[in-house]
Amino acid sequence: MANFFPKWTNWIPLKVVICLGVVGVAVAGGITYYFTPKYTRVGYMPTQPAPFSHAIHVEQLGMDCRYCHSFVEVASHSNIPTTQACMACHTQIRPTSPKLEAVRESWKTGQPVNWVRVHKVPDYTYFNHAVHVNRGVSCFSCHGAVNEMKTVFQDQPQSMSWCLNCHRAPENFLRPPTEIYNMKWKPAPGESQRKIGNEFKAAWEVNPPVTCGGCHR
């Protein structure tokens, strides 16, 4: 009587092992790439009720971040500009542009322009804008080149490990206090960010918290 299992079954174990190996690697790789904020958050670009372009306002018109985000230097919360802030100019400039419909509507009714939120840290995380911008961390470091964004999108993962990168080595990000809101700033030729950063770090006694209490309360 012949074998119950045909000859080719002898190869199955080997094939299974190889398969598992491949799948395992694929899954691990997939998770590390697709399931981390690097992928899930970066690049999030919702359409806003009014097509506000930072590119035009900052790049072309050279407006300062603080004109609209007026409380960023004093408050934990970098405020969304008020409709009034928009209308301060747009009553004269392009008062009829269809792009501004939503803003004019809100101006009339008193209902807010409900901008879509782009950047969000979890509710148990207490991020404070004021302390960062006042101690040499630029908007750029967390929000990227907003000045070039026609529509705002998330540029950095803003995950905990990402925060820690800076909190552990702030010298890689610290800037001259005058350049905080200068999205184009680069260390002068010959200067290196690390060198400048270390000077500021020493001079200002920058040692950001890396224990839980710094952000979680």
Next chain:
Amino acid sequence: MSEATATIEEKLSDEEKQVVRPPLVLNKRTMGWISSYISSIVEDKTPTWWWVSMGVTVPLTLMCLACLAYLIATGVGVWGNNHPVGWAWDITNFVFWIGIGHAGTLISAILFLTRQKWRTSINRAAEAMTLFAVVCAGIYPALHVGRVWMAWFLAPVPNANGIWQNFRSPLLWDVFAVSTYFTVSVLFWYTGLIPDLATIRDRCTSKIKKFIYGVMALGWRGGNRQWRHYEKAYLILAGLSTPLVLSVHSVVSFDFATSVIPGWHTTIFPPYFVAGAIFGGFAMVLTIMIPACAIYKPLHDLVTINHVDKMCKIILLTGSIVGYAYLMELFIAWYGGNPFERAAFWYRAFGPYWWAYAAMMFCNVIAPQMFWFKYFRTNLLWVWIIVQFPNMGMWFERFVIIATTLSRDFTPSAWGMFHPTWVDICTFIGTFGLFTTLFLIFIRFLPMICMFEVKAVLPEADPHHGEAHH
């Protein structure tokens, strides 16, 4: 029963009478008989009693699962745990089950290393018991946490939060110890099964069985070139499992021993937990094997009174070790002169939980003393009754250590009692359902006695067998 209770001598043939030691297999059973009888348990059509018992145990299992679902959906509050008593029945039952598991590994590993041939007829079932007990045990640490869905935080994997585990925490040691223990036990058990699976493969007729057992047997051929590696591997596994089983319960005891709480903070815990585990585990083996043999009477030729007798002796020994530990705890607490330690043990014995302590003392220290008498070691009915005490007593021991200690530790203002809820109770009962269900499935579909090892201890297995006569 009657057959079993008859003394060994009556059963011995003349030839056997010349042998110094009583034989491990009675009635001159042949290899063929062994294979065919043990396999028949798997091959014959499902007996009614099996369905009946499943009819009882499966609903219990479902009840357990229902309770756990309710627990996860609602919160740990559905248990009786409270502020002084953060751990109660959950960890008690965890330690209880994990302890039971240990006897299996011990029988298969340590007795193997010490060349105790009599283990062969019970190690398979004992190992199975280990696995199922660890399954039941695993439920508790896994689900006692407040946020089960976050339990993956325990796994040291790189993550976007850049935060890691605290490897100094005994709980994390537990995670590694218990999972290692389970994995190694599975490997050990399955390795032991391979040749027997081959036997069934070669006997069975239906295509499905041929396929399933064929795959499970991995194409075992029983060639000596396989046996030599196989034996080596088995020996190594035994060698690994022995320190493992000792470490696992030591680590479990570290949960308490490394804390600062009076009544927990003691160096005596590891040895005494291990002794207790063996104690309770053997009791559970007997609790299961005696009915099994009662159902499959011929098994008495394999699991002989001789085995039972030996196991009772071990229970007596470990029970006394545990008893010694209890007294030593009290002595050290007094001798150490630390008022907190003194109070802790005083309250254990005479505090609001005096009844639990009394139950523990009676079940674990007093009751096993019966085994000094051969009559109680060899009368299966008595044995079965007596071993129920260690089963209960070991549960009470863990309850006393965990709940009593926490209910009264350092700060009297925070003292409080623990009262179990119906969820506590149903979950615990349910785990017995789960345990038994798994065990029933095991004896129905797998050889519950290690055939090839039993054959190997038959006289004719010796390559020089009978040569003396030639």
Next chain:
Amino acid sequence: MKKILNHPPREARPNIWRSLREFENDPEFAKHLEAEFPRGADVYEDSGLSKRDFLKLMGASMALAGVGLTGCRRPEAHLVPFAKGVEWTIPGKFLYYATSMPTRTGAIPLIASTSDGRPTKLEGNPLHPFSNGGTDSFAQAAILDLYDPYRAKTILDRGKAVDAAAFDAFLQSVSQGGGKGVAFLAEKKNSPTRDRLRTELERNFPGVLWAEYEPLGDSEAEAAAAAAFGAGTRLLPKFDRADVILALDSDFLNPIETGIGYAAGFSARRNPDQQGAPMNRLYVVENHYTITGGMADHRLRSKVSDLGEFARRLAIVIAGQTSDPGLAAVLGAFPKAEAEFDEAWITGCANDLLANPGRSLVLTGPQTPAAIQVLVHAINNALGNLGTTLLGVANPAPAAATIADLAKAMAAGAVKTLFILGGNPAYNAPADLNFVSLLAKVPDVVKLGLFEDETSRVSRWHVPAAHFLETWGDARTYDGTYSSVQPMILPLWGGVSELDILSKLLGGAAVDGPELVRATFDSLAPASAVSEAGGPDLLWNSFLRIGFLPGTGFAEAALHFSAAAASAIAAKAAPAAHGIELVFLQSPSVDDGRYANNSWLLETPDFVTKVTWDNAVLVSPATAKALGIKANNFGKFEEIAQKLGNEIDYDLVADIVELSDGKNTIEAAAIVAPGHADDSLSIALGYGRKGVSALMENVGFDAYPLRSSSSPRLSTGVSIKVTGKTYPLAQTQEHRSMEGRDLVREGTIERYKENPAFAQKMGMDAHIPENISLYTHPALTSAEQWGMTVDLNTCTGCNACAVACQAENNVPVVGKAQVRKNRDMAWIRIDRYFAGEPDEPEMLSQAMMCQHCENAPCETVCPVNATVHSEDGLNLMAYNRCIGTRYCANNCPWKVRRFNYFDYNQRPIDQLYWGPLAKKGMADSLKMAKNPNVTVRMRGVMEKCTFCIQRIEEAKISRLVEAGPTAKSETPISAFKVACQQACPNDSLVFGDIMDRESRVARLRSSERGYTMYNYLNAAPRVTYLARIRNPNPKMPGADRVGMANGAPHGEHEAAGPHDSQTSHSSHEPAAPTPAEAH
């Protein structure tokens, strides 16, 4: 789960928050927020209400402020920020306003922190001359009352909801009716504006009857003072000048009885290290343990009905020595009664008082019968205390009729329209008045109140009242300092203030702003102050900014004791009472019943019994035995355990007893209270209210039915019988004894003088070797190192810190059933122990919170690093990392960690066991009460005291912001207080940087009185306790037992054991076993 904030519905009314409010009213609002802040992935970590919702509300409102800024400029001079001048709300930044909370004896000056237009926390006003920044638990819990979803929301006319116009029409008709048959029943308030409107009203409408009623008021005290010193005299004790104090049934140290600031100066004199003045000595005579009794150096248990006789015998000794005619006269008039007293005690005490003429002080409780009070005034007079330790001030407030007078008028049918401005007479009026039936006789009853309560049900009109945080007003603190009451938010549910009603009755137009108060202010402001400030407006601004008008305290009035008038009253002293008496107490949780819906207070344990959610009859152990009242009915096991010599720490199951005064009968649970006087029962008022809110159902027992207008303090000759029924009580602390563990350490002042460090070497610490570590600990690198000290010498155990912590840290309420299961969540608790003889125990309180150990046992056992140490020495708790193994709590020797066994913030406390079927989410208004800077925890995570890390971080951040691009160390970190410290009326809790040598905490930490608990564990706690020092009078009986809670000094050289009998409350109780016991 992200929660969307909807403002509770309310009819729109133009006001300063126009845009924001209309926007909130808008159902669209939810969608707006939803869209602007989409649900996050952090569903699990995010616990219940997210702190952000409010930043969001604010962010959104800022987004709206486009309208806000132009559409409603802030109306002229309204809310003027205190201290940190912020011109306009800034996202996520607190604004602080000065206001005050009116109380029956005065007012509690407060600073309200408002976040984005909603008050979230009240703290004492440290600038105020009278209160020195203290608060009590009621003030701390007021926030919850403001946002209580059960508050009345609509005006009801005969039960039908009507709009404001209808009520205004009614008011008009009344004022046109010329005030015929109009009467008012108001709560006691020291509001000049109300008094001004009232006098106007009485002028315009002659015949208006103005009555005031306070169930727990001090009418007796007023009567006595009026008789002894002339009408309108208010007595102002000066504890800082008193060396010897005798309190007769007076809980003067308890801020909820006497008001914040009353006992200021006592704690300063309690400090054994003070230079110059000696430490004061306190004698207390009382029937039940009060926190004042707990502080006493000598305490005498006595029936309240025997107090008169006690005072008389005391007076005899004093009169004999001083031969003061006034005292002799009053004494002559004062009837003799029979009572057993330890004469040695009386003479010892009297001699001590006599030895300190002009530096002693004898006090009585506010409700002590006037007859006794005048006698005590005579004693003070004889001791020369008048004008030295006891000052008199003239209170110009017009006198008011009593509720009895009103009742007479109502009975006579003279009252056609009755305005009940606050209060709840249908529930708490004296039983003998049958007030409910009287109300039926009045056609138009207008009830103004926060809740639709018992009185509303029998009134034609119910008008929702505005909370004091919602309306303009003013108040005088006990010393008369004129203080402001400012609205922090617009009435959430359109509440009306009593001032509105009065001014409308006067025909005035509806006032939205401070006009009425401003008018009073202008009349009160001293010309000098006005010119100094540079004009009334500027003075008004500074008045609002600092919250009070300096120099407006009552004018001091010299006290001339008039023996004749006093004797007349003294002669009316109640005759000697026999049998069992029932004493009516103020509840530390619900006051007279007004806070019966405040779950924070309901869950705050009673100082002494540690019972939450219920009141109970207190019985002395001896009387309990005599009456057959069981200490606990828990069950068989427990009885056997007791036989084995164990104290009860099973959940309490109390006997229900039936109390009757012949006319009325009540049932109540009875518990055995150590230190209670025999043949005397005590019960707190204010419980047992029905049909008002789900929260009030089945909470406690109503004792008002036994209370008569003639004798507010007690009812003599009540009959009591055990019904055989039982009642479960929820205690936060079941165990009473310290078990000889030297947790609270105390000694006499002599012992302290000869060995200042005695507390550091007590019990076990006397002989254990120094702690040494096997390894070097990692350095805590931060410049600041936080620590706290708790002064057990001044901590009375008044609970203010506990409630403050609950308000500051979003600590959830778990409900009676869970408290019974020992699952209360309090981050700071007051441990209360009894020591000494079972029937004459000593009471010890100890504030207990996370000790922030440098080598914290909890940290090492957490498998996921959820609790670790910060570089500035905090024991951190990362909720979002916690998986809830509870191992940390098990390993905490202080048992201060709290586990969320259920989703307390998401599920109603009566549906906790329903799992997913329970209603999810909390009332929107309650979300507004949450502190936006503290994560609201979800189920399954551990939590504990964080040393208010949100305040620490706030301080550190603002310092960095200030420093900007300069060296951090050059900018000092601004001073701040943690919530419990801020709330403490006695300044017992001190928090700060222990590395800063100058800081108070550093100095106290190094004080020789300081000790840490469980030393041998080498956990190195950051909380240091300062030992309790007692000042016994060696000539007093039992003086040798004072200050011996840890056993006699020789006890220092042995571990717990032999002297346990002293430290256990019940004689048959082993603490730690002696060898013999152990085997």
Next chain:
Amino acid sequence: MSTAGNKSAPVFGIAAEFSCARDLYHAAEKIRDAGFRKWDVFSPFPIHGMDEAMGMKRSLLGKIVFLGGLTGFFTAVTLEFVPTSFLYPLIVAGKPTNLFTVPAFFPIMFELTILISAFTAVFGMLIMNGLPRLNHALFNWDRFKKVTEDKFFVAIESGDPKFSERSVRDLLESLGGTNVTTIHGD
């Protein structure tokens, strides 16, 4: 002249059946002395001393497992020290984050050592035994089923240099083997 399997298929070898362990043992000694290499004996249970009888050296498995154990140990060391001392050193209960925290790390080192060793032992054994292998020429021979019950077999493979059908048959028969059969593959 009995055969098993597919006659057209190449010959796997020649097998004989023995009734008891003793005969098999002696047969093995003879075959060993006859100098065969590619052959094996089959039995329902491991026979004591058969390795010597067949002239085989000790199994290498032990040494392999030792390597496995080392791997496990060092995995644990890395797993524990890298996060604790380098990636994210946190202050936990005032305990050091340097080498001196090692006592707390022993348990996990131990467990992982055991775990990896066990895996190496089992999978090492399977690989050295060429298992799992579900199809084998011997399974073509029906009598061979008895090997897992109570019969003993010898099989000399055609791959052996000294293999010749006749001589092997004679040898096996001379050793007392019954049912000597030529096994073909399938």
